[in-house]
Amino acid sequence: xxxxxxxxxxxxxxxxxLISPFLVLFGVFSVFPLLFSFYLAFHSWEPTGxxxxxxxxxxxxxxxxxxxxxxxxxxxxxxxxxLASGLPQHLVGIPLAVFIHLSFKRLRVRDxxxxxxxxxxxTSTVAITILFSSLYSTDYGxxxxxxxxxxxxxxxxWLGKPVYVKPTIAFIVxxxxxxxxxxxxxxxLQAIPKDLYEAAEMDxxxxxxxxxxxxxxxxxxxxFFGVTLSVIGGLQLFEEPFILTDKGRGGPDxxxxxxxxxxxRMAFDFNDFGGASAMSWLLFIIxxxxxxxxxxxxxxxxxxx
Amino acid sequence: MLTRRTLLAMGLMSTMPVLASSSSQPRKLxxxxxxxxxxxxxAAIPKWQQLHPNIDIEVVxxxxxxxxxxxxxxxxxSVYLPDVMALESxxxxxxxxxxxxxxxxxxxxRIDQYRSRCVTYAYEQAINRRGAVVAMPTDIGPGTMLxxxxxxxxxxxxxxxxxxxxxxxxxxxxKIKAATGAYLVSNIRAIKDxxxxxxxxxxxxxxxxxxxxxxxxxxxxxxxxxxxxxxxxNKLDAKVNAWSNEWAEAFKRGKLFTELSGAxxxxxxxxWVAPDTKGLWRAxxxxxxxxxxxxxxxxxxxxxxxxxxxxLAWDFIQLLTLNTERQFAAFKSQDAFPALLAxxxxxxxxxxxxxxxxQRARLLWRDAARQxxxxxxxxxxxxxxxxxxxxxxxxxxxxxxxxxALADAHRLLERRSxx
Numbered sequence: 001x002x003x004x005x006x007x008x009x010x011x012x013x014x015x016x017x018l019i020s021p022f023l024v025l026f027g028v029f030s031v032f033p034l035l036f037s038f039y040l041a042f043h044s045w046e047p048t049g050x051x052x053x054x055x056x057x058x059x060x061x062x063x064x065x066x067x068x069x070x071x072x073x074x075x076x077x078x079x080x081x082x083l084a085s086g087l088p089q090h091l092v093g094i095p096l097a098v099f100i101h102l103s104f105k106r107l108r109v110r111d112x113x114x115x116x117x118x119x120x121x122x123t124s125t126v127a128i129t130i131l132f133s134s135l136y137s138t139d140y141g142x143x144x145x146x147x148x149x150x151x152x153x154x155x156x157x158w159l160g161k162p163v164y165v166k167p168t169i170a171f172i173v174x175x176x177x178x179x180x181x182x183x184x185x186x187x188x189l190q191a192i193p194k195d196l197y198e199a200a201e202m203d204x205x206x207x208x209x210x211x212x213x214x215x216x217x218x219x220x221x222x223x224f225f226g227v228t229l230s231v232i233g234g235l236q237l238f239e240e241p242f243i244l245t246d247k248g249r250g251g252p253d254x255x256x257x258x259x260x261x262x263x264x265r266m267a268f269d270f271n272d273f274g275g276a277s278a279m280s281w282l283l284f285i286i287x288x289x290x291x292x293x294x295x296x297x298x299x300x301x302x303x304x305x
Numbered sequence: 306m307l308t309r310r311t312l313l314a315m316g317l318m319s320t321m322p323v324l325a326s327s328s329s330q331p332r333k334l335x336x337x338x339x340x341x342x343x344x345x346x347x348a349a350i351p352k353w354q355q356l357h358p359n360i361d362i363e364v365v366x367x368x369x370x371x372x373x374x375x376x377x378x379x380x381x382x383s384v385y386l387p388d389v390m391a392l393e394s395x396x397x398x399x400x401x402x403x404x405x406x407x408x409x410x411x412x413x414x415r416i417d418q419y420r421s422r423c424v425t426y427a428y429e430q431a432i433n434r435r436g437a438v439v440a441m442p443t444d445i446g447p448g449t450m451l452x453x454x455x456x457x458x459x460x461x462x463x464x465x466x467x468x469x470x471x472x473x474x475x476x477x478x479x480k481i482k483a484a485t486g487a488y489l490v491s492n493i494r495a496i497k498d499x500x501x502x503x504x505x506x507x508x509x510x511x512x513x514x515x516x517x518x519x520x521x522x523x524x525x526x527x528x529x530x531x532x533x534x535x536x537x538x539n540k541l542d543a544k545v546n547a548w549s550n551e552w553a554e555a556f557k558r559g560k561l562f563t564e565l566s567g568a569x570x571x572x573x574x575x576x577w578v579a580p581d582t583k584g585l586w587r588a589x590x591x592x593x594x595x596x597x598x599x600x601x602x603x604x605x606x607x608x609x610x611x612x613x614x615x616x617l618a619w620d621f622i623q624l625l626t627l628n629t630e631r632q633f634a635a636f637k638s639q640d641a642f643p644a645l646l647a648x649x650x651x652x653x654x655x656x657x658x659x660x661x662x663x664q665r666a667r668l669l670w671r672d673a674a675r676q677x678x679x680x681x682x683x684x685x686x687x688x689x690x691x692x693x694x695x696x697x698x699x700x701x702x703x704x705x706x707x708x709x710a711l712a713d714a715h716r717l718l719e720r721r722s723x724x
Contacts (some may be wrong), residue, residue, distance in 0.1 A: 047381035048403030069717055252698055270688045271399055272724060
């Protein structure tokens with residue numbers, strides 16, 4: 001069937017029209033909010049007053065954010081959580097990937113094992129967090145029940161006491177992203193040429209020596225990639241603590257309030273959209289800086305691989 | 306503070322698309338509300354159609370928090386604005402400062418002519434800093450203390466032991482705990498929230514005064530913290546959050562001796578929280594005759610709403626707020642205590658309440674309503690509330706010194722007071 005001439009797209013425009021859905025959505029939902037928040041960061045705005053209620057305040061919002069105790073507190077929380085959930089992802093992820101790589105020679109078995117570790121990553125964060133919040137429940141939670149049976153401990157108020165909130169959140173994040181990193185490292189391990197190990201064995205290098213001198217250096221590009229993702233993800237952590245803590249407030253003493261939660265709350269709980277925008281740009285600068293530092297630390301050096 | 310709306314927000318309501326009418330001859334008014342205000346509005350539609358047969362009312366209902374977020378968004382962009390919006394009192398202050406709501410003092414509204422017909426504090430709550438009146442009150446939540454008379458008798462005490470100072474209240478709590486094992490209060494914040502609201506000076510708000518000076522080191526805060534400490538040291542708080550399962554269960558099992566809340570709480574207890582405790586409860590004024598408000602509802606007209614609909618919107622608001630029949634209907638069906646004074650002398654208020662053992666408690670609440678004073682709201686109130694709750698936790702859980710806790714709160718709020 002041929003379309004009437006009016007509906008036909010000229011070949012000249014076809015590429016643009018075909019690519020436009022993405023560009024339009026990207027523009028509306030990414031570029032515009034980005035520019036708008038940049039504009040907002042220099043304004044004071046009472047949103048119920050309408051768009052005309054915006055007032056230019058220069059860099060006052062940035063000055064406020066940098067002097068705000070809670071901004072630093074939230075950054076501190078974020079750094080703590082990023083480290084406590086991010087480091088183990090790799091420190092456990094790499095040995096685990098090596099173990100899976102060496103122990104399961106049959107590809108199908110290896111893939112299924114990796115798949116099981118990968119499962120949390122593709123499950124909805126909300127579902128996972130709700131599940132964990134019932135596991136962590138003080139009086140009826142499985143975790144307290146197990147601890148009580150094994151060690152006879154008193155029930156721990158995991159989400160009600162500031163000292164427990166951070167480790168509780170960090171564990172969920174670690175658990176969720178471990179499988180993702182394992183899959184990354186498994187892929188990298190498979191790309192290491194076998195003859196390197198054969199040569200090492202001929203030279204009398206043991207398993208441990210091979211791991212240090214061949215596996216780890218060869219994984220370096222993947223470590224760079226994985227750590228970069230962990231840094232960015234860690235600094236933007238939002239859903240897990242948001243759902244886990246009462247009304248998304250970040251828990252007792254704001255112990256689980258990450259920067260992302262705080263700037264959301266600045267806007268929607270405390271009605272300070274200008275301040276929130278300024279904070280989000282500061283956070284952007286910090287993420288960029290951390291990524292650059294990660295790059296410096298793990299960037300593959302010339303000639304090393 | 307906790308309000309009935311928090312609870313009502315749990316009910317899922319369908320949302321309908323909003324269509325702003327732009328024709329000069331409106332066929333339809335759009336009213337945005339949350340449960341159960343939406344039910345009150347819907348109940349008024351038959352009467353409205355008698356008066357205006359050609360004009361439909363469309364009620365757009367969202368959950369409590371969603372509704373207020375949607376209204377914020379609608380006002381900020383002037384898109385999909387309803388002709389009338391319901392606002393809960395804890396949000397009213399924030400909306401009133403923004404200038405997105407119509408000043409009802411102006412023509413054709415002239416709300417000042419109805420001022421004497423409304424509960425004083427409710428009307429005053431709707432006045433913003435520029436002197437504009439931005440909303441009309443429809444229902445109020447006079448604060449009250451509900452207590453278990455059977456537990457009182459078990460401990461060999463009478464109601465007169467309970468009436469009096471906060472210290473007397475706590476002392477009774479100690480005896481009740483010893484005799485019956487029941488907690489004095491579900492959550493310690495309930496006590497703190499009432500005490501910090503007593504003795505607010507003229508021109509002062511709860512946390513800030515008119516010039517945005519921070520007030521959290523005032524004696525009322527010191528006292529609230531000390532009293533909370535005393536309650537905690539005697540283990541008189543059940544540490545359950547309002548509306549949680551544990552909270553409802555504690556009521557059902559008679560583990561809570563008092564509840565400090567709005568008058569509407571009696572209705573909540575009798576209908577679903579603990580209907581089996583019927584007859585065991587009584588109401589009294591809050592300790593030291595403290596008069597505070599727990600929630601309330603207002604109606605407002607957005608400034609950017611369709612101009613042609615505005616006077617009709619005002620007609621509809623008047624039907625909801627100034628018509629005694631409608632106000633009574635809401636009182637009877639939804640426990641919405643009327644803001645319209647004309648309803649306050651009706652024999653209905655003298656009817657005994659079976660849940661409260663036949664007590665004529667509505668008269669008590671009416672008295673409270675007349676004594677409550679409006680407090681200045683501040684843009685940073687919700688932040689301040691959290692900071693104070695936080696410091697209270699520090700004092701109770703980590704033995705932080707009260708003076709230091711309040712000084713820390715003061716410092717944090719001062720930085721933010723002029724934002």
